[in-house]
Amino acid sequence: MTQQAAHRRASIADVARAAGVSVGTVSNVLNRPERVLPGTRERVEAAIEELSFVRNGSARQLRAGTITTIGAIVLDIANPFFTDVARGIEERLDRDDFTLMVASSDDDPEREQRYLRLFEEHGVQGVMVVPATDDIEHLLAIRRRGTGVVLLDRPSSDPSISSVAVDDVRGGELAARHLLDEGHTRIVFLNGPHTIRQCADRHEGVVKELAAAGLDPASALQEITVSSLNAEGGEAAIRGLLESGERPTAVFCVNDLVALGVLRTLRTENIAVPTDVAVVGYDDVAFAAELSTPLTSIRQPTHELGARAADLLLSGPDAAAEHVMFQPTLVVRGSSSASAR
């Protein structure tokens, strides 16, 4: 009969006592079983079973110093873009038997901090962060203290911190250029706050391209900051715009979820896409091509992004920092171009 200890979990000492050996031997059974005589080992294993002993990870780690876990902090766990990136990370990590923990900062610097500290205090090998702010001083500090840091989906402004990103300025340019090519001369950009670098960069790209086309960005571009970077945010933004009597002809959305909300709203309002309003999204998530109005979008190599970030983190804390920059591509579909098949 398993005698259920009321509260305290069995420790290695309890096991040693039960098996009639020393704690060192139990530890050896756990970590280098080949060094202990089969008979002894079996006795210890029986005791472990009997007491349903589970290693205390804290103690183990306190002594050992490190664990094979890495943490990732993304802006929004409900955004397929980030989970696709996470998949890429996981697959790479699996090869080295590392383990991934994911947390969502929800664009909130305070939450980001909290998770960052949690990860650091628990001695993860490294963290991948999609920073919620432009300021990465706190990440530098973590890096200095010896925890690996890789910026995800965002170029690093500091040479000592690795980053894996996609050229967001270029993405903004691609979207704007496409809309200009389609004959639009005014663009509404449903963007996130500029504290998020990706948003600022995409904005910069749009401005650049408009200027290059001889348009004055001040009048040719209307930027609206969405309340949240998802379908609800997109819906609220476009609804607000329509209710104020404005009717844009071209809407560029900072991600496909926002675009989804826009398309949904336009459909219920019986506004034709792309005839009345052209819509361009960002990320090219899996469902973009299958929407009632297939969504034109800027594609990013999510998988490679994650895998490369994992690569950098696994290459060790002493490897030179690298700054990887992927290029986005434009995928034209029916939401922005009547001629797209």
Place this chain on the structure above:
Amino acid sequence: MTQQAAHRRASIADVARAAGVSVGTVSNVLNRPERVLPGTRERVEAAIEELSFVRNGSARQLRAGTITTIGAIVLDIANPFFTDVARGIEERLDRDDFTLMVASSDDDPEREQRYLRLFEEHGVQGVMVVPATDDIEHLLAIRRRGTGVVLLDRPSSDPSISSVAVDDVRGGELAARHLLDEGHTRIVFLNGPHTIRQCADRHEGVVKELAAAGLDPASALQEITVSSLNAEGGEAAIRGLLESGERPTAVFCVNDLVALGVLRTLRTENIAVPTDVAVVGYDDVAFAAELSTPLTSIRQPTHELGARAADLLLSGPDAAAEHVMFQPTLVVRGSSSASAR
């Protein structure tokens, strides 16, 4: 100038030395600052800053015993259903200043085990698991050892383990009933392996409903196990079916991602939906309504699912186990019914 210690992180003893106080005092500054004289406190804080000291979470926890973190293990982090549930969990957890770590088992019992052990060894308050197998013996063991366990999206077969689920048998019934109502007499069910309870239950529901309608499930139902529970799995399954010369009239997909793959394939093959083939999905993810053929789906209360699970876990390890069962609802759209607006 910050003198960079080559390797070892500063410990509380280093701080104490630098500030000219005892370790106990440093600990007090950290945990009960009101008990230490302002002057002393400032000296200690300066030393902390100077040495860029970070608490060692393992040591802290080793002594304290517990942390305010809970872990969640889902089947597929790239599936919007699970991330929506995670959102629900997070929001509830936030209220109590708990922290959520998410891991993806990828339907793999071994990965599930690995993460489970990781969480348990690190002393999380509790874990929420969408089990990858029908066997929950290992979860019972964890529960016995004092870590909270809540089954997510799956009823518990054991009274001592809480669960929050949606009635999957009912979901299968709803889908089957709807297709029967639409005049179909044969259903192809693209399902996951029956080792995943949800899949088995939905199958049971379909069989039940077919039998209730006087049909012989053996001939009226063709079940195909998809290679993976996502769009690629759906695409491969339906493609295999078509290539073998079969042309189903009604396809029920175990989730919306699979359905997405099916719709995509049918479209490229120029097979009309719902005229030639009716398609029903499961989960009613955000984009289901916006697809080129709006997808009929079984809706589950994702948010409530997560929030309730968090509730149960936060109610403490000694609270009586509860078994919450939500009811799914059918949302009819154009993919299964020509009359749906």
Place this chain on the structure above:
DNA sequence: GGTTCCTCGTGAAACGGTTCATAATGTAGC
């Protein structure tokens, strides 16, 4: 039979915090 090696097992010293009984100091009251 003595020396040298090997194989197993031991026990105590870390690891870096928290906690708590105790000491040191100052203040008040009589």
Place this chain on the structure above:
DNA sequence: GCTACATTATGAACCGTTTCACGAGGAACC
């Protein structure tokens, strides 16, 4: 001036592992 009592600070014990120098007991060899 003495006792009583706060207020701060101290330092050692403890949490549960891992590691490592060391000892005991054989086997092998000359």
